[in-house]
Amino acid sequence: MATAAVLERETYLNSGYGLKSWLLTKDHKRIAVLYFITISIFFALGGVFASLIRLELLTPQGDLVSSETYNKLFTMHGVVMVFFFLIPSIPATLGNFFLPMMIGARDLAFPRINLLSWYLLIAGGGFAVFAMVAGGVDTGWTFYTPYSTSYSNTYVIATAIGIFIAGFSSILTGLNFVVTVHRMRAPGMTWFRMPLFVWAHYATSLIQVLGTPVIAVTLLLVLCERSFHIGIFDPALGGDPVLFQHLFWFYSHPAVYIMVLPGMGVISEIVSTFSRKSVYGYAFVAFSSMAIAVIGFLVWGHHLFVSGQSLYAGLIFSFLSYFVAIPSAVKVFNWTATLYKGSISYATPMLYAFGFIGLFTIGGLTGLFVASLGMDVHVTDTYFVIAHFHYVMVGGTIMAYLGGVHYWWPKMTGRMYPEGWAKLSALIVFLGFNLTFFPQFILGYLGMPRRYHVYPEEFQILHVLSTAGATILAVGYVLPAIYFLWSLAYGEPAGPNPWRASGLEWQTPSPPPTHNFDRIPVVTEEAYNYARVVEEEIKVGQ
Amino acid sequence: MDQHQEHAPHTEHVDSVKTYALVLLALLAATILTAFVATLDLGPLNIIVALGIAVVKMLLVALFFMHVRYSTNLTRLVIVGGMLWLAILLLLSFVDFGTRGAIGVLGR
Amino acid sequence: MASEAHHLETLALREQFNTEEQQKDASTLGMWVFLITEIMFFGGMFLAYTIYRTTFPNVFGIASSSLNLPIGATNTCVLLLSSFTMVMAVRAAQLGQQKMIIFFLIITMLFGFAFLGIKAYEWTEKFEEHHVPAQAAFHLDGVTGPDQQGHAKLFFSLYFAMTGLHALHMVVGVSILAFIIWQTARGTYSAKYFTPVDIAGLYWHFVDVVWIFLFPLFYLIDRHLPK
Numbered sequence: 001m002a003t004a005a006v007l008e009r010e011t012y013l014n015s016g017y018g019l020k021s022w023l024l025t026k027d028h029k030r031i032a033v034l035y036f037i038t039i040s041i042f043f044a045l046g047g048v049f050a051s052l053i054r055l056e057l058l059t060p061q062g063d064l065v066s067s068e069t070y071n072k073l074f075t076m077h078g079v080v081m082v083f084f085f086l087i088p089s090i091p092a093t094l095g096n097f098f099l100p101m102m103i104g105a106r107d108l109a110f111p112r113i114n115l116l117s118w119y120l121l122i123a124g125g126g127f128a129v130f131a132m133v134a135g136g137v138d139t140g141w142t143f144y145t146p147y148s149t150s151y152s153n154t155y156v157i158a159t160a161i162g163i164f165i166a167g168f169s170s171i172l173t174g175l176n177f178v179v180t181v182h183r184m185r186a187p188g189m190t191w192f193r194m195p196l197f198v199w200a201h202y203a204t205s206l207i208q209v210l211g212t213p214v215i216a217v218t219l220l221l222v223l224c225e226r227s228f229h230i231g232i233f234d235p236a237l238g239g240d241p242v243l244f245q246h247l248f249w250f251y252s253h254p255a256v257y258i259m260v261l262p263g264m265g266v267i268s269e270i271v272s273t274f275s276r277k278s279v280y281g282y283a284f285v286a287f288s289s290m291a292i293a294v295i296g297f298l299v300w301g302h303h304l305f306v307s308g309q310s311l312y313a314g315l316i317f318s319f320l321s322y323f324v325a326i327p328s329a330v331k332v333f334n335w336t337a338t339l340y341k342g343s344i345s346y347a348t349p350m351l352y353a354f355g356f357i358g359l360f361t362i363g364g365l366t367g368l369f370v371a372s373l374g375m376d377v378h379v380t381d382t383y384f385v386i387a388h389f390h391y392v393m394v395g396g397t398i399m400a401y402l403g404g405v406h407y408w409w410p411k412m413t414g415r416m417y418p419e420g421w422a423k424l425s426a427l428i429v430f431l432g433f434n435l436t437f438f439p440q441f442i443l444g445y446l447g448m449p450r451r452y453h454v455y456p457e458e459f460q461i462l463h464v465l466s467t468a469g470a471t472i473l474a475v476g477y478v479l480p481a482i483y484f485l486w487s488l489a490y491g492e493p494a495g496p497n498p499w500r501a502s503g504l505e506w507q508t509p510s511p512p513p514t515h516n517f518d519r520i521p522v523v524t525e526e527a528y529n530y531a532r533v534v535e536e537e538i539k540v541g542q
Numbered sequence: 543m544d545q546h547q548e549h550a551p552h553t554e555h556v557d558s559v560k561t562y563a564l565v566l567l568a569l570l571a572a573t574i575l576t577a578f579v580a581t582l583d584l585g586p587l588n589i590i591v592a593l594g595i596a597v598v599k600m601l602l603v604a605l606f607f608m609h610v611r612y613s614t615n616l617t618r619l620v621i622v623g624g625m626l627w628l629a630i631l632l633l634l635s636f637v638d639f640g641t642r643g644a645i646g647v648l649g650r
Numbered sequence: 651m652a653s654e655a656h657h658l659e660t661l662a663l664r665e666q667f668n669t670e671e672q673q674k675d676a677s678t679l680g681m682w683v684f685l686i687t688e689i690m691f692f693g694g695m696f697l698a699y700t701i702y703r704t705t706f707p708n709v710f711g712i713a714s715s716s717l718n719l720p721i722g723a724t725n726t727c728v729l730l731l732s733s734f735t736m737v738m739a740v741r742a743a744q745l746g747q748q749k750m751i752i753f754f755l756i757i758t759m760l761f762g763f764a765f766l767g768i769k770a771y772e773w774t775e776k777f778e779e780h781h782v783p784a785q786a787a788f789h790l791d792g793v794t795g796p797d798q799q800g801h802a803k804l805f806f807s808l809y810f811a812m813t814g815l816h817a818l819h820m821v822v823g824v825s826i827l828a829f830i831i832w833q834t835a836r837g838t839y840s841a842k843y844f845t846p847v848d849i850a851g852l853y854w855h856f857v858d859v860v861w862i863f864l865f866p867l868f869y870l871i872d873r874h875l876p877k
Contacts, residue, residue, distance in 0.1 A: 026665075105666065106665065106666045107665070107666040108666070109666065109676045109680065110676075110680060111665075111666060171687050175680060175683045175684060175687070176680075178679075178683055179676050179679050179680045179683065182616060182676075182679060183672060183675055183676040183679060184666070184667075184672075184676070209683055209686060209687055210623075210624075210627045210686065210687075210690055211690070212687070213687045213688070213690040213691035213693075213694070214631065214690050214691070214693065214694045216691060217691050217692070217693075217694035217695060217815075218694055220815075221694075221695070221698070221811065224807075224811055228783075228784050229783060229784040230783055230784065230807040230810060230811055231783060231803060231804070231807055232698050232804065232807055232808065232811070236800060237783075237800035237801065237803045237804050237807075238702075238705070238706065238797065238800045238801045238804055239702075239804055240639075240701065242638075243697075243698060243701055246635050246638065246697070247694050247697065247698075250631055250635075250694075297627070297630060298630065298634065300634075301634070301637075301638060304638070309638045310637075310638050310639075310641040310642045310643070311641075312637065312638075312641040313637045313638035313641060316634075316637055317637075520668070556741060556744050556745065557741065559738070559741070562734060562737055562738060562741070563734070565734075566730060566731070566733075566734040569730045569733075570727055570730060573723060573726050573727055573730065573865075574723075576865075576866055576870065577719065577723050577869075577870065577873075580866070580869075580870035580873040580874065581873050581874050582874055583874040584874075588870075588872075588874070592866035592867075592870050593863075593866065595866070596862050596863050596865075596866050599859075599862045600859050600862055600863070603733060603855050603858060603859055603862070604855075604859070606737075607733050607734075607736070607737040607851075607855045608851070608852055608855045608856075613678075614675075616679065617678070617679065617682050620679070620682045620683060620686060621682065621686070623686065624685070624686035624689040624690070625689065627686075627689075627690060627693075628689055628690065628693040628696070631690070631693050631694070631697055632693075632696065632697055632700055635697055635701070636700070636701075639701050639704070639705075640704075
């Protein structure tokens, strides 16, 4: 006689219990969950450093921490947020989970390498956290020489090793995605039928593969200089510290596109679903992702405008930097056109998407300000730059990340999050974010330097506003952590397609089974075929 | 579009030992040649010849030993892409290093 | 059937793939993409080399002349021979000749060890000549002035960094070959499935190509100048 319990449907979550089934998994969905937990921890750690920074900056004196400690705080905030949160964030979580499903594959091309990528992030994080606990590193996340090679007495080597290892995590993820998109698409899934989320991740993966090795070798050289006195960047030998900057930014500029492109992919998905319309100008948006990836490699010198780079090079890089804004603008125009005459609904993911579009636009426009040579001489190394990149990284990427997590939460967990709390949190995040970072534009323009914790009295009011905003923002981030966890136990069970979205991932149960599809789909439609979906719904009288 | 294109897997192309031996001889000869040419004073041509011979050796290894002769177009695109990106790194950096002091330094 | 949910997994047809050819294509593409990352990895140091050689051409020329050309050339030939035996091993795999695979892989490994041994000898020579930048007694003859000794240190820093990174890749390569030999001995491969041999070969040849460039760049600068 069958037991009273209903035979549970096999999902990726229950198809194996115990630590080993998770730590030795080959399932891209489980690996995505592992990453999700990991980067949430790193985000919290980076947030702790941010909180200490904002607390210190409440008063003009350096009264909470010493200057040496303050140097460590902003360094570690940057290192954790950039290398251990933002770079992996969307690709390793949402990308890992959904890229195979969106193209109708059973998994990535190399599942064991996918797992290795996660372990590498953990190992790298281990070195970095060790450095922080043992005494910290104070070079700035940019590790400029000769300070990092010859003068700093902090844990540069451990941190550099940590970032080096994490870099290989990123390279392998990119390699996996590139091969997957080329070789694992289901029958009928042509390049131009793929969701734009996949295009965005493909472009991102190209950057990861081409750019990350350069910072890896650069950090290796810094390690050699510190350990073996093999001095490549040492001015005493005739070496050029600016060479370090060229090598560092050759990666780190494209890195910001690693951070933002996946977010743009998420926004394309959300905007189309909640407008019930195909993304306007699909081909333009797809090509714009590729254009951002390519042009993004040609602009790194705009970080060296005042470092002693030649004026001629500065002119060329400034000119090219204006170009890279164009494909980003193309995306914003196309999302806007998607909204036009769409059937718009305001679920939480859509609120985050609106936030992204507005805040990324501001961040992107201020990027043009700093791309201009004359303006940059004035605002470089001030809070203006800090505000600019937080607008694109936090107002952009993190908004997209939160939007994506909300959007795909029902698919990943089989549960709905509480919509009321989610909308409230989105609003809190938006208000908190702007209160935190808008005053920083003004601070920077008025001359407040970055990486300083002692400042003239007249800046205090702006810093107080910023810290107040940061507090509100923190609340906005903590709330989702609470209600997402709550929803795992008490959230309303979700069906396969709560948003009535298009896309192969919504054709599976929520949560999906381990093998994604019972039969590999044969694709015959364009992406975002809402015209047909809407038509059918009208016929059926929905 | 099917994910596996219609092309013969390169296991069908089994090169002869003679082919590989000839390539090896060419590579060894090129090595001796480049070492010899380096002892001649060709001025600025020295580096060009040296790198040129290196490129030829690289092509021999790639085309014959790494079977790029039989690879897919995608593989070739990947290889060209990699070399192009290295070129971007070198050339665009040189836009700075090659022009220091040519116009002036920003801010002075 | 390709469209079935899943099939039994074999080495030649892992779960995530539909056909063996798809898997082979994906593996080969994956290795080539990895080699591109290696191009950019070494590329950073090639940039440093290019900048400093064009800035300090005379010192670099003198420093280059102090390297042991016969040894460098010999090592180059050793690696070229190893590439030949490597591709012969892959050919043997194509023909399903297990014993020949092992034979050629062992010879390749021996060439690899020979290269590393010769390199170690060379580096010891450099140490004895006081050409290691970290040495307090560093001094390059033929170069005057403390500034120029600094520039010479740049040459040797690049020399050790680049040939060192290359040697590290050789060590990894030799380890991979050992693994492949072990797997071949266990009968893992056949004429139908020998992808790991193939892609190990790609890696090995790539490391050879890096040395093909390192040799002229470090050993052949201004060799026409009188000693």
